[in-house]
Amino acid sequence: MNHLDPQRHVRGESQYLDDVPVQQGTLYAAVYESPLAHGVLKGLDLGAARRAPGVVRILTAADVPGRNQIGGIVPDEPLLAEGHVHFQGQPVALVLARTERQAHAALKLIAADIAPLPIITDPREAAALGELIVPPRTHRIGDSGAAFAGCAHVFEGVAETGGQEHLYIETQGAYAFPTELGGVKIISSTQGPTAVQRHAAVVLGVGMHQVEVDVTRLGGGFGGKEDQATPWGCLAALGAFLTKKPVKLVLDRMADMRMTGKRHPYSSDFKIGLSKDLKIIAYEVTYFQNAGAAADLSPAVLERTLFHTTNAYFIPNVTATAHSCRTNLPPNTAFRGFGGPQGMFVIEAAITKAAEELGVLPSEIQRRNLLREGDRFPYRQPAEMCHAEQAWDTAAERFGLDKLRTEITEFNRKNQLFKKGLAVMPICFGISFTKTFMNQTRALVHIYTDGSVGISTGAVEMGQGVNTKIAQVAARTLGISISRIKIETTNTTRVANTSPSAASATADLNGKATELACRALRERLLRQASTEFAVDYEGLTIENEQVLAAGIPAETTWEKLVSSAFLRRVALTENAHYATPGVHFDAGTEQGHPFAYHVYGTALTTATVDCLRGTYTIDAVHIAHDFGQSFSPAIDRGQVEGGAVQGIGWMTLEEISYNEEGKLLSNSLNSYKVPDLYAVPAVLDVHFLDTPGHPKAILRSKAVGEPPLMYGIGAYFALRDAIRAFRPGAALPLVAPMTPERVLGGLYPEALAAHTEETAVAATAAS
Ligand code: MTE
Ligand code: HPA
Ligand code: MOS
DSSP: OOOOOHHHHHHOOOOOGSSSOTTTOOEEEEEEOOOSSSSEEEEEEEEOOOOOEEEEEEEOOGGGGSSSOOOSSSOOOSOOOOOOETTTTTEEEEEEEHHHHHHHHHHHTEEEEEOOOOOOOOOOHHHHHHHHHSSOEEESOHHHHHHHHTOOOOEEEEEEEEOOOOSSSOOOEEEEEEEETHHHHHHHHOHHHHHHHHHHHHHHHSGGGEEEEEEEOOSTTTTTTTSSSSHHHHHHHHHHHHHHOOOEEOOHHHHHHHSSOOOOEEEEEEEEOOOOOOOOOEEEEEEEEEESOTTHHHHHHHHHHTTTTTTTTTEEEEEEEEEEEEEESSOOOOTTTTTHHHHHHHHHHHHHHHHHHHTTTTHHHHHBBBOOOTTOOOOOOOOSSSSSSHHHHHHHHHHHHHHHHHHHHHHHHHHHSEEEEEEEEEEEEEEEOOGGSSSSEEEEEEOOSSOOOOESOOOOSSSSOHHHHHHHHHHHHOOOOGGGGEEEEEEESOOOOOOSSSOOOHHHHHHHHHHHHHHHHHHHHHHHHHHTTTOOGGGGEETTTEEEOOOOOOOOHHHHHHHHHHHHHHHEEEEEEEEEOOOOOEEETTTEEOSEEEEEEEEEEEEEETTTOOOOOEEEEEEEOOOOOOHHHHHHHHHHHHHHHHHHHHHHHHHOOTTTOOOBBOTTTTTTTOGGGGSSSSEEEEEOOOOOTTTTTTBBOOSSSSSSGGGGHHHHHHHHHHHHHSTTTTOOEEEEOOHHHHHHHHHHHHHHHHHHHHHHHHHHOOO
């Protein structure tokens, strides 16, 4: 089964927000953003902008009829700045003009009077000042303090990971229309239609029933539109509500990069204790998450970091404490992995540090400590249907781990200026929203009288193929051709109170709801056939659009079945609700069973470093991945490949850079590097592990969206391994991304230090 959309995409037929035909009278919106990262907003000079050509109206916080508040978890985020500004790029005013150009031209005429306040960009500095978004949280199992005393080896260190730009190809935007009863309809590029609806209703001061949100598809989300599509939806809605005209707001790329949050950078302290035979006995970690200026999803991201503290390992004594630190940067947000990758990097860093100090391979420690059936995570859920060892051993055997290592050693012996490195990266990722209540959704299925089928769910298609999967589930369950099925837009009026399409759980949740609805419809139709043809209901099935009685083709086909059911007034619509069973978590004790199941896998990554230039290639990534019983292998393979490359980008090339004033320096694709075709490993080999899947996964096909991103962590450690082949025994900082500059610093630390000093001296002299 191929993804249903790409043919339409490459022909340019797929509709994105910016393709929606523009209605007459539409006003274009542009956002005036704070030029300073922190200060008291004393005044705003809008006079000249108001008189500018084409400008119809300029909105500020004072124009909000409801509450000027869009904080999802913590109410700490105004839609438009009020009293203070907290980051560069924070929306302050909204210009509405007759053309897009006029709206943007008017922005230049606005001046803000801001009295500057001190700017914090570093999470540890924020924590020291008590600037926390929520109180710190600690996950604890065993007694790490006591356990360290019994360890043969104890190592400590600091590990850091950087931010990451989502770089969805379609930038943020929304198009809002006033509706006749004083509400709005918003076409939004959002992963969370209900989030946009809920906040727009608050901002406008109307009931949620007055706000309809509709999403056709996204040109990528990657978590960046889980929460952060909301401001643009609300701003467009505010404009439409107040002017009674359609209002369209689409961010250009650089505005999107400046104004939206990214993956959270983390700085962490770790301490790891091992026994003589390399069993990890104790692990302590303190995370400092750079949350940015408002909570956004940071507390939930922080929680998932804690859940992934031990990655795919069993550690009996763990203390993990996490701080969400308020800084003057755009609020950071969900990004594929949702805090998991940040936590997993630290345990891998700790293991690598221990291995380097002990003179063993990291893989020796890794393999010896993998999770086994029934082992408990620090949050007490046991690893059930655990494939950690199977994934590792399959990858090692199938891709020849020992042979790869021998080849690399041989290569490094023969080559002075190029060095190769290798890393093994096991992953274990929990599937479910960590907030239990979010694990629910609905599917509304209509069978039309001609036998065609329309399906609405809470799922948003963002390239991950969820629409194809839902169509497959319905086709299988009803026994009909996929060509009869249409997946409708995601719309809050048809399916209400949805969770965002996120947490990799979209196909599981919405697929299961679709399966329930389709089963109910199938049963109803077959009961009708049983009566009509006086045959036993038990033996009736539908296959390939043919009704079978005890396996033998009966008198009727799908089309006839549907039409006779309609004539007998049988309901051809079903609305099913699905809530993941068996998930729960007590935030008080920090214990429970938050995940429906876990996804496992292992990647072997090899890299080559040019030791003269500090440049490198990630040569090969060999992956053994636990898909369960995939019913969309083409889509699932694409998710693993895309996720792995996105993870490699995060760990290697992609470097977000702010200066001390909180100004984004990496503000375009000139200065922010993402993997291109040439950065993709020449070998990206994905093996489907033979695993049974899980009953809570849709048709036993496991969730696949986020877990593969964490294979990318292997690229970091493979590069580190190569650098240490050039400079044996090097004590390299555990800081990601491993940009070519950092590689060079690792290869020639003295030269780089001298150079930095020279540059500083030259700069002083010049000034
Ligand atoms: N794949 C594509 N092509 N585009 C995306 O935006 N988002 C990722 C992942 N894969 C994304 C993607 C993220 S962050 C998540 S949570 C999942 O898809 C969401 O979809 P799913 O729940 O259907 O896996
Ligand atoms: N993952 C992704 N998005 C989320 C989650 C989660 O666990 N919780 C809330 N939003
Ligand atoms: Mo994905 S970060 O859960 O949208």
